[in-house]
Amino acid sequence: METPGKEEISVEDEAVDKTIFKDCSNITFYRRQKQQLSKNNTYRALLDTVTTGEDSTKFQIINEVTKIPLLAEVYGVERNIFRLKINEKTPLKPRYEVPDVINKLNTVRLISCSGDTGSLILAGGERDLKCHIIANPFKIELISEEEVVISINSLSQLYFEHLQIPHKHRATTEKEERVSAGASQESQEDLGLWEEKFGNFVDIKANGPTSIGLDFSLHGFEHLYGIPQHAESHRLKNTKDGDAYRLYNLDIYGYQIYSKTGIYGSVPYLLAHKLGRTIGIFWLNASETLVEVNTEPAVEYTFTQMGPTAAKQKVRPRTDVCWMSESGIIDVFLLTGPTPSDVFKQYSYLTGTQAMPPLFSLGYHQCRWNYEDEQDVKAVDAGFDEHDIPYDVMWLDIEHTEGKRYFIWDKKRFPNPKRMQELLRNKKRKLVVISDPHIKVDPDYSVYAKAKEQGFFVKNPEGGDFEGICWPGLSSYLDFTNPKVREWYSGLFAFSAYQESTDILFIWNDMNEPSVFKGPELTMQKNAIHHGGWEHRELHNTYGFYQQMATAEGLTQRSEGKERPFVLSRSFFSGSQKYGAVWTGDNMAEWSYLKISLPMLLTLSITGISFCGADVGGFIGNPEAELLVRWYQAGAYQPFFRGHATMNTKRREPWLLGEEHTRFIREAIRERYTLLPYLYSLFYCAHVASEPVMRPLWVEFPDELEAFDVEDEYMLGNALLVHPVTEPRTTMIDVFLPGPNETWYDSKTFAHWKGGCTVKIPVALETIPVFQRGGSVVPVKTTAGKSTGWMANSPFGLRVALSTKGSAMGELYLDDGHSFQYLHQKQFLHRKFSFCSSVLTNRCADEKGHYPSKCVVEQILVLGFRKKPTSVITHSSDGKDQPVAFTYCARTCALSLERLSLDVDADWEVHVR
Structure with missing residues (x-):
């Protein structure tokens, strides 16, 4: 039976059919956790069980009600990363731990420091980082420079559903199941313990309920970002009950915008940023995951009684984040920064960097x-x-x-x-x-026949090949996890x-x-x-x-x-x-x-x-x-x-x-x-x-509060600010130019502004507002070919935008554009351009790389040059000097050098006098 194709869905029917996709009220593990956590759910760490090995420190945690123990492991990972794993101490069988995502890591031995009878302090890594484990109630504090940065389980949201004997082998009554689940009012069916119904589908759970959850308090942080993919704002919004961010990969055609519903991809990783620090939390779990966010804003003063007088105390903001997943174990990495760049490097150390594209x-x-x-x-x-x-x-x-x-x-x-x-x-x-990934069920189709013969398809619970409907009709799905x-x-x-x-x-x-x-x-x-x-x-x-x-x-x-x-x-x-x-x-x-x-x-x-x-x-x-x-x-x-x-x-x-x-x-x-x-x-x-290619302003300007919420413009690298026009019939837009000590140049008109303000920019239909940051050099091609293949040897230009100090820097990376020779044979060119004291230099940025290039720099545009030069001379590495013709516009302070022929792979200087 064929399903209606996407081409048959009405374009005018923009609203996502809510009967097809779940919201939080339909997700039973979320409801179970919310119900159970409203009760007393205290865990206590058993510090007399602490053992310290080469890689980790282990100790048990016990639920004060059920008395069932968990095993916690704390790891120090190089580059100032902490890892916490919590699993059942003795599960009936192994629980799923996500493979193939994390790179091979080097751990840092954590040293036990002083602590009282109710706590343990572990230290390791750099920057005076400490991990403070508090026994009762169980809590972990990550401390940097004597200040608590992250608290774990400070809200007592640790939740762990233990694997159970399969339902068919048990004699437990429904009443006992309700009690064991903490569900006095709802039936087993309502809470989805062993089976869960949604629409016409029934999800039979062979292992019963297995969800997990944990809370994190981020001290001093109000701005959180990450956990794609949602059609939502860049800054994470506060959630409320039933309004969590969902991470569950789904094919939602014409997805609803400004929604916390998960769509096609999931990255269970968020960043928090404040003045002076950036941190990250990476929740390594591949099952359906929900994330709640709640920011308690700063309270300027609160009154506490100290003797006969009331003292004033400033309270910092705090954001609480609760992660909940349907199954697996708790496996979380805490990235301690302290800068955005540090956090990017820490995360890529765990999961890898962006592949170099052709x-x-x-x-x-x-x-x-x-x-x-x-x-x-x-x-x-x-x-x-x-x-x-x-x-x-x-x-x-x-x-x-x-x-x-x-x-x-x-x-x-x-x-x-x-x-x-x-x-x-x-x-x-x-x-x-x-x-x-779906393969048409057709014995005459060689891909299907070979995959079936070798057992390469995902199976149904009965052991046969899983079959579902997709574009070819009846299809089986390759098991890429194998x-x-x-x-x-x-x-x-x-x-x-x-x-x-x-x-x-x-x-x-x-x-x-x-x-x-x-x-x-x-x-x-x-x-x-x-x-x-x-x-x-x-x-x-x-x-x-x-x-x-x-x-x-x-x-x-x-x-x-x-x-x-x-x-x-x-x-x-x-x-x-x-x-x-x-x-x-x-x-x-x-x-x-x-x-x-x-x-x-x-x-x-x-x-x-x-x-x-x-x-x-x-x-x-x-x-x-x-x-x-x-x-x-x-x-x-x-x-x-x-x-x-x-x-x-x-x-x-x-x-x-x-x-x-x-x-x-x-x-x-x-x-x-x-x-x-x-x-x-x-x-x-x-x-x-x-370093991200496309960057929110807060990444480049981490100390500018006004940049933290901006999402209608962005930096392309560190040099270009782009503000796309996203409203119809726009003739004027407000552009925020960050950095009170920065200078910004309109890439087309060369008009310039001092940063730290919002400017009104007139726009016609042919206009996209792009600004080059003072202090940068942007390498370009002087002409566009029919495709990149036609441009390999075409000339370069340099767009030099001077800072308030009259200087600029930039880089150019060049290789063959398609092979791995840059990696295996170091066949690449990495050049550094620097403008200082009216001299532009081209020098090698990486001596390991060698790549012969026929390209030359034929144009140089210098923006922000305050007076007309008397002469411009090029000086090559062989000692030859050559005068250069130039034009200068006093109105825009733009100096233009044309008809140059400077080898891009050679050292040279351009002296402006």
């Missing part, structure tokens, strides 16, 4: 569900050339396959895929095709296996939440069985992570480890950044979705996933011309830049909107291509130093 993937991508056939592809490709619009990648959605059988081409639509790919190769362009399945799946991308694929073909993993059209909440039943006998509920949020991992490995293997892969995935988890890019899913062609894309992308960026974007124009619906132009302008300054639309929308290739709007889109895309040297250099910094 250069082509930073160009513009053209996608639609679906380009109909080879002739359509050829015509669209030609349209970009005819209208002088650069692009790098053509995309094909599910209709390119034979009956939704992935890895097999539809021979009627695409009779000669290799010829089509050669057409694109000749234009120095690439092709991306879709490969979803290393053998991933190895086999990776092999499907070999040129010998994937018939008529070539080395310019790359992959898009969609529907990998996983999406199951007739499943509960349109996903897989939680009691489906994976490799190792684990239920789907344990690992749901990592399913897409594993597919992207296998796909990236397959693309790498097909080149014998020589070429970087490109894989876009809709579903993701912590660590997905190691395997490619993600996007924000099925958004809508409305202004509100353009606006919400900014905080969504900022949140992804600070939680490790720098390579992210939103479908330009909106996937669902028909954007008006003004909206489409504004979205292209925004997308041009974001990490992943793809236009995409669903099949029942009007065609919207950039030249179909009329000459004027085409010109504006062309300008936006061409500006993207000229900016690629800067963007590529930022990705290298993300790859090696964990």
Whole structure:
């Protein structure tokens, strides 16, 4: 029986059908925890059980009511990270611990310091960090410089449901079960202890209730960010009962904005920031997770009685965060900062840095569900050339396959895929095709037949292959949690296996939440069985992570480890950044979705996933011309830049909107291509130093309170401030320029402002407000080619914006743009530009790298130069001096040097006199 396809869903029906997806009131483990925690739920640490090993300090915790012990382990991890694990002391069988996400870690031995009979102090690492364990009631305090930064279980929200003997083997009465669950009023069915009903679905729980929870109090913090993916504000909002942030990967078509409902991906990691400190909490759990946030604002004074007089005492703000997961163990990492940069490095030490993308993937991508056939592809490709619009990648959605059988081409639509790919190769362009995790149930389909023969599908509880409905109709789902399945799946991308694929073909993993059209909440039943006998509920949020991992490995293997892969995935988890890019899913062609894309992308960026974007124009619906132009302008300054639309929308290739709007889109895309040297250099910094490509203002200006809530503008790297226009018919916008000691330059008019204020900027439809920060040097290409492949040897320009002190610095990273030679053979170029005392220098930033380049710097623009020079002279490393022609505009204080020929890979100086 076929399910209605997405193309049959009315675009006008914007509201998400709430009967399909749960809210907190439908999530029984949440209700159980809220009910139980309203009662006395005290735990006590048994400090006489403390043992200290090389890696961790262990001790038992006991519930004062049930008297059932838990085992706690505290680890010191290098780079000032603490790890806390809490598990059953003697579980009936192992509980799930998330594998494959965390890198190999070096632990730091924690030393027991002084403590009284009711507490234990552990010290280790740097910066005077201490872990104070208090016995009764059980609490842990993380102390830095004698100040409590984080308290754990200070609200007594520790919750742990122990594994039980399966229901069918027990003689316990329903009344006893209600009592054991602390449920005097609700029945077992209501609380979902052994089975849970939602709609027409029944979730049978073989292990009974197994949820966990724990609270954290963040002292002095009011601003929290992270835990994507939600269509919500960048700063986390306070929640109330029944309004928690949900982390549960779901295929929600046209998702509701300003909602705490989980959508396609989950990163259970948040950051907290205040003046002087940034910290992070990483909750390593792949089951359904809910997060409550409650900020107690600062109270200026409170009165406490001290003898006969009332004393005044200042109270700091505090934010309490409670994490609740359906199953698994408590495994949490505390990242102690203290700076945003430190926290980024600490998190990437745990989960990995952003993969270095191939250069082509930073160009513009053209996608639609679906380009109909080879002739359509050829015509669209030609349209970009005819209208002088650069692009790098053509995309094909599910209709390119034979009956939704992935890895097999539809021979009627695409009779000669290799010829089509050669057409694109000749234009120095690439092709991306879709490969979803569901496999059509068809014994004549070789992928299905081989996977079934080897037992590579997720199983149902009865032991047969799990089957559900997706695009091909009845489908089975590959079990990517199994290393053998991933190895086999990776092999499907070999040129010998994937018939008529070539080395310019790359992959898009969609529907990998996983999406199951007739499943509960349109996903897989939680009691489906994976490799190792684990239920789907344990690992749901990592399913897409594993597919992207296998796909990236397959693309790498097909080149014998020589070429970087490109894989876009809709579903993701912590660590997905190691395997490619993600996007924000099925958004809508409305202004509100353009606006919400900014905080969504900022949140992804600070939680490790720098390579992210939103479908330009909106996937669902028909954007008006003004909206489409504004979205292209925004997308041009974001990490992943793809236009995409669903099949029942009007065609919207950039030249179909009329000459004027085409010109504006062309300008936006061409500006993207000229900016690629800067963007590529930022990705290298993300790859090696964990710095996000796209950054909220608070990251670059951590001591400026006014920047903490800004989400309608952002920094691209540390040099460019971008404020996309997200409202219709806008003629004037307010732009906040941070930093009272900063100078900001309009990238087009060269007008400049002192920072620390909000300025009104007039905007026309062709305008996107972009400002360069004083003190920065931005490398660019002086011209935009048809694609990145045409620009390899084209000249560079430098945009130098001087600080109030008349100085500037910047970097350029360069390699072949596609291979791993930068890593294995150190074939790269890393240059540092510095302007100081009226001298611009080009020097090597990393002596380990060597990469010959034919490129030259032919233009230099210096903004903020206060007087007209008398002469400009270049000085090369061989001692030769050469005078340079220049132009100077006194009105804008802009100095322009043209017709230069300075080798980008050589040392030189430019003296301005």
